[in-house]
Amino acid sequence: MVDEKKVNQVVESGNGFELPLLLLAGFRSIIDALHRDLAEHGHPETRPAYGFALQAVGRDGAAISEVGRRLGVSKQAAGKTVERLEALGYVERAPDPADGRRTLIRLTPHGGDLLARSAEGFDRLRAEWARELGEERLAALERDLRTMAPAGAFRLDAAGWFTG
Secondary structure, eight states, X not given: OOOHHHHHHHHHHXXXXXXXXXXXXXXXXXXXHHHHHHHHTTOTTOOHHHHHHHHHHOTTOBOHHHHHHHHTSOHHHHHHHHHHHHXXXXXXXXXXXXXXXXXXXXXXXXXXXXXXXXXXXXXXXXXXXXXXXXXXXXXXXXXXHHHHSOTTOOOTTHHHHHHO
């Protein structure tokens, strides 16, 4: 959990590094709240990186090498993540109908449920922020962040970027 007292002390200092810390603290508060909700609804073992990986698998499935490319990690790292997701019942391996030599990683119903509950949870959390800040202020914040974020900023390799 983010120590808000420490964050507030940093904010009061007016140093240039406060903006990324505040953005990170906001991100973390949303992700932590989402994962508490997911744990209460049948997904206690999920981790933030799993959401990126499941998005990389996609609704149509993907080969491990493609999952790795989408996440910006090696095929070996993607393989380890897929093994963990498979053990948790979020994905399964299946023959590629277009090429019998390839194996696709596909979402299971449990994995689909996780993505659906995540989407619903993000909508609920955004609504909470709108109630707290006001819809106009939140919409302005979102517009401003879109303006400042570079093109292509919404990439699945964010988890790998943090760790690598």
